[in-house]
Amino acid sequence: MLKLSKKVEYGLIAIRHIASMNNQISTVKEISDKYNIPNEVLAKVMQKLTRGKLIISHQGAMGGYTMARSANDISVMDVIGVVEGTQVGIAQCFAEAPENCSIYLNCTIKNPLGKIQHNLEHVFASMKVSEIV
Amino acid sequence: MLKLSKKVEYGLIAIRHIASMNNQISTVKEISDKYNIPNEVLAKVMQKLTRGKLIISHQGAMGGYTMARSANDISVMDVIGVVEGTQVGIAQCFAEAPENCSIYLNCTIKNPLGKIQHNLEHVFASMKVSEIV
DNA sequence: ATGAAATAGGACTTCAACAGTCGTATTTGA
DNA sequence: TCAAATACGACTGTTGAAGTCCTATTTCAT
Numbered sequence: 001m002l003k004l005s006k007k008v009e010y011g012l013i014a015i016r017h018i019a020s021m022n023n024q025i026s027t028v029k030e031i032s033d034k035y036n037i038p039n040e041v042l043a044k045v046m047q048k049l050t051r052g053k054l055i056i057s058h059q060g061a062m063g064g065y066t067m068a069r070s071a072n073d074i075s076v077m078d079v080i081g082v083v084e085g086t087q088v089g090i091a092q093c094f095a096e097a098p099e100n101c102s103i104y105l106n107c108t109i110k111n112p113l114g115k116i117q118h119n120l121e122h123v124f125a126s127m128k129v130s131e132i133v
Numbered sequence: 134m135l136k137l138s139k140k141v142e143y144g145l146i147a148i149r150h151i152a153s154m155n156n157q158i159s160t161v162k163e164i165s166d167k168y169n170i171p172n173e174v175l176a177k178v179m180q181k182l183t184r185g186k187l188i189i190s191h192q193g194a195m196g197g198y199t200m201a202r203s204a205n206d207i208s209v210m211d212v213i214g215v216v217e218g219t220q221v222g223i224a225q226c227f228a229e230a231p232e233n234c235s236i237y238l239n240c241t242i243k244n245p246l247g248k249i250q251h252n253l254e255h256v257f258a259s260m261k262v263s264e265i266v
Numbered sequence: 267a268t269g270a271a272a273t274a275g276g277a278c279t280t281c282a283a284c285a286g287t288c289g290t291a292t293t294t295g296a
Numbered sequence: 297t298c299a300a301a302t303a304c305g306a307c308t309g310t311t312g313a314a315g316t317c318c319t320a321t322t323t324c325a326t
């Protein structure tokens with residue numbers, strides 16, 4: 001409960017690593033070996049980071065990844081969004097359509113949870129990748 | 134990911150309801166009917182709230198639950214702790230023994246995540262039940 | 267005493283999400 | 297043309313969340 005997924009952790013470790021490389025190319029193999037992360041899992045995470053335009057892929061032999069923008073300009077929230085594909089939602093009514101929640105109409109804690117949700121978003125959005133390098 | 138469990142939501146709804154009753158007794162049936170929560174699930178959540186000394190149980194016919202302490206004195210964090218039994222941990226190394234994490238030794242994001250963890254705890258600890266009544 | 271209304275709590279099932287694996291295709295530099 | 301790299305869909309195993317079922321115990325009211 002309230003735990004980040006491994007995919008997000010791997011994404012953060014990867015992007016941190018790439019950011020520390022000064023525009024030199026990093027490969028999946030290099031990162032998965034160094035941090036002991038399953039190769040294929042990391043590969044897919046990095047493909048998502050690429051599609052989310054946080055990093056740039058260089059295909060083919062001697063290929064790999066470099067940063068797409070400054071580490072100052074990427075927050076933990078960005079990584080979560082790109083890797084998970086969904087918004088962070090502390091409760092169902094914030095993560096998906098509110099009507100999906102079976103107790104939505106009678107729910108008396110939507111508003112206070114909304115406040116907590118807002119604060120959480122702030123925590124994740126204000127931590128930048130540059131702070132973890 | 135990063136979602137509160139239904140048990141925690143139910144616990145918050147229940148304790149909020151009880152707090153609004155001015156020392157009058159509330160029953161599981163009354164609350165589960167009113168908020169459309171499965172009876173047995175709510176019953177067990179309230180048993181946990183009782184064991185955690187957030188509410189007081191009154192057994193037997195005409196029994197039910199009342200508050201054990203002031204709603205000012207109970208935070209969302211308290212409810213999470215009592216209902217889940219575990220600490221909130223944004224990553225494995227904060228939720229359980231750090232050695233259990235397969236990448237612990239090579240992990241470069243422990244410290245930044247620790248900072249986020251700390252901020253999250255603050256968010257949950259500073260919201261009191263009295264604010265949601 | 268006895269029955270009804272309430273809490274107490276263990277055992278079980280179902281389902282979805284998470285984490286990881288496997289296989290194959292595509293790109294590109296040497 | 298081969299090897300090294302990314303791209304990506306399909307599949308499997310495991311775990312935890314959510315809910316159901318069943319029985320015991322307590323206590324008030326008649």
